[in-house]
Amino acid sequence: MENFIGGATALFTDPTGLLIFIGGLLGGMLFGSIPGINMLTLGAVILPFTAGMTAEHAIMLYSVIYCSGVFGGAITAILFNIPGSPENAPTTFDGYPMTLKGEASRAIGAAVICSALGGVVSAVLMMSATPLIAGIAVSAFGPPEVFALIAFGLCVAASVGAETLWKGTLSVFLGMLIATVGTDPESAEARFAFGSYYLLAGIGFVPLILGFFAISEIFVQAGQIVSGTRAKIRAEVKFPSIWEFWRMRFTVIRSVIIGFFAGVLPGIGATLAAFLSYGEAIRWSKDKSKFGKGEISGVVASETANNSATGAAMIPLLALGLPGGALTAMMMGVFEIHGMEVGPLVFITSSDLIWIVFAAMFFANVCILALGWIQTKTVVHLLRIPFRRLAPAILLIAIVGAYAGRNSVLDVWVMLIAGGAGFLLRRTGYSVAGIVLGVILGGLGESAFVKTMQIVNYDLIALMQRPIVALLLIAACITLALNILRELSPPQTDTAESQSQ
C-alpha cells in the first residue's frame, strides 16, 4: 500500500508526468476508437520519441495507452461493427445488434463500466501478486496447456454467431485454413503461397478484420439503403441500471478471472480472453439464443475480460521479461531504449518506476469510467449522421488502415476480398467472428501443437497425464458433444415456426 501511495504521489505531483498520463489516456482512447488504426499504431508512432523522455514517463505512457486503447476499440465495435482492435472483436457480436435495436448507449455504458471494473481488479491483482502469479502461471502453463486451452476455445467458438453449429464449425475451420497461408512455423516451408512474396508473409490480420467486419458491414448497410429496407437507428442515451449489472455479477466475475489468467499467459492475451469469456457467457446462459442478437452480457463478458487482461499482461513482462502481445513487446523496446532489463530484478533495481506504472494503470482504469461516461453521452450522437454520409469516411479510413500496416496495396485488395466474402458468408448464415477466431487461434494453435508434440514425444497418453491439459481437453470434448447432440435433435422450433406461418 505504501508503495502504491508513493507511486500515486509521484504521478500526481509531477506536472510533466500528469500531462503524459492524460495524453496517453486520451490518445489511447482516440486511437482505439478510430477504425483502421489502434493503440499499436500510436505505440509505434511514438516509440522513437520515448528516447527523449525519462524511463518512468515512457513506460507509464505505454501502460496508460494499453489500458485506454483496449477500451477505446469498443466504441466503434458497438457503433459501427468495426472493432478498433482484435480484442474488441467479440464486442461487435452483441454490441452492434444492440445499436441496431437503438440501445447503443446502453451497450457503451456496459462496456465503460465493465472495462473499468475489469481493468481496476486486474491492476489490484497485478500490484499485489506480480512475482507470485507470474511464477505459477508460467511454470504451470507450457505449450501443451496453451494448445489445450486453444482447442477448448475453438470448440466454444463454433457456437458463436452462426446459424447452425455446422456453419460455425466451417467458419472456424475456414479461418484456420487462412491462417496456414504463409510459412510453416517449424520448417519455414512455403504453404499456399503460389510463389507470391506477399503470401509468404501470411495474410495480414488487420486487413482481414477490417474486411470481415467494416467492409462487409458497409456492403450490407449500403444494400439496405439502396433497397430502402434499412431501419433508422435510434440514438438514445440510456445507461444500464445497477440492477442490470447485479443480474450479470457472475458474468463479470467469470470474465475477470478468464481475462486475468489469459492475460498472464505470454502470447495469448486480451484477444483470446475476450473470445473465451464471450464463449463462456454463452455456455452459462439460460437462453443461449439471445446471444448474437443484442444480449448485453455478451458485451459485458468481452469488455470485462479484455481489460482484465491488460494488468495481467504486465505480470509476465515485468516479472519474467516475457511480453504477452504487441504493445507489451513495444514496452520491452522502451525498457531497452533506456538501458534497462526487464525481469525479476526490475522490482529491486527500479522499484519506483514499477509503482508509478502500477498507479498509472490503476488510475487510467478509474479515468476510463469518467471519460467513458462522457463518451456514452456524446459519441452515440454520431449515429444521427445518416449512414450514406458516414459510409465513405468509414470505407476510406479502413482502406488507409489496411494499407498503412505494411504500406501495401495488396493488403487493401485482401481487405476488399475479405469484405466481399464476409458479405456473402453473412448472408448465408456463416459467422465472420468464427472465421476471425479461427485465424487467430489457428496460428497460435499450430505453433503450440508442434511444440506440444515435441515435448510429449508424440505420446498422447503422456499428454493426457498433464492435469490441466486433461481437464481442458475433456471440457472441449464435452462442449463439442453437447453442441452436436443439440444440433442433431429434431428441429422443434423450426417446425413450430413453419406451422405458425
Next chain:
Amino acid sequence: MGYLQNNKLTVETMVWIVLAAGGFVLTFGMTQESSNYRFGAAGWPRFVCVMIFLAAIAQFLVRTRHEKHIAKNTTDLNAHESHHAVHDAAHEVNEATNASHTRGRMKTLAIFLLPLVFVFSLNHIGFFVATPLLVWALLFALGERRALPLFLIGAGISVGVILFFTSLFYVPLPIGNMPGFYELNSWLVQALRL
C-alpha cells in the same frame, strides 16, 4: 421452395468440398522434411482440410434430415396456407416494376465495384486524386443527389482523411505512376508535409 433450399445446400456443400479437396491436394507440394517435427509442414493444413470436408458432409446430412423432418410434420392445411402466401408474395413481386429492380441492382453492384476500381486506380492516378472521386461516387450511389452537400461532404471527408494520415502520421500513400498524376500527387505530399 424445398427444391431451391436443397439446391442451395448442395451448392454450398460442393463449394466446401472443392475448397477442402483443393487445399488437400496442394499440401502434396509441401515436401520439405523436418527432423524436429514428424508431421511436417503439410500436417496441420491437411487436418484442417479433412475437418472442413467432414463438417461440410455433416452439415449436408443433418440439414437434409431436418428438412425431411419438417416436411413430414407440416400439415396439409399449412401447405395450403403457404401456397397462398407464396401466391400473394408472387403477386406483390409482380407489382413492383422491373425497372426499379434493375436500378436497385445496378446501384448495389456499383457500391461493390467502386472500392475495387478505386484500389485498381491507386497505383496509376494516386491516392490524392482517386480519393475525392471515390467519395463523391459513393455518396452519389448511396443516394446523395444535391450538388452542394455532395461536393462539400465529399471534399470534407477526403481532405480530412488525407490531412490526418499524410500530415500527422506520414503514411506514404500511393502517388501513382501515370505522367501528370505522379507529379500532382508528389507536389501535394510535399505541400502537406511542410
